[in-house]
Amino acid sequence: MPKEWTAKQDRQYEHIKDSEKEQGASTKRAKEIAARTVNKNRAQAGQTKTASRSSVQDKSPQQRGGERSGTNKPKGPTRDQLYNEAKKKNIDGRSKMSKADLARALGRN
Structure with missing residues (x-):
């Protein structure tokens, strides 16, 4: 040090x-x-x-917070973060959506 x-x-x-x-x-x-x-x-x-x-x-x-970490894990927001954003935008069926579904519904693809 x-x-x-x-x-x-x-x-x-x-x-x-x-x-x-x-x-x-x-x-x-x-x-x-x-x-x-x-x-x-x-x-x-x-x-x-x-x-x-x-x-x-x-x-x-x-x-x-590890956005550029050298892992093979998926990058970007968590499912919970996407869910909360979908909730704010009042997207129907959000509770049954996967992370990928939420990202598509929010136009993040």
Whole structure:
């Protein structure tokens, strides 16, 4: 952990690293993910001397919430999120629809 990190950033790094290891990532990969997350937050807060445009202008890692994670799981909103949107739009039959059906009914294909 770099000397420039605050105590809070050290704790965040350790928490992310432990969480990634629990999810099956190797120690090396967990450390990399944790460091990148903390460094991106530092760049967005203006605590670094240099920062890439994508680090500063992109969503924070907390907002992104794994949208670009390297898994084979389906991306995008959950079925519950789609259901709530369908409920707001008063789409009939929404309670019996699958995630794919809800996405089609909302015009998300």
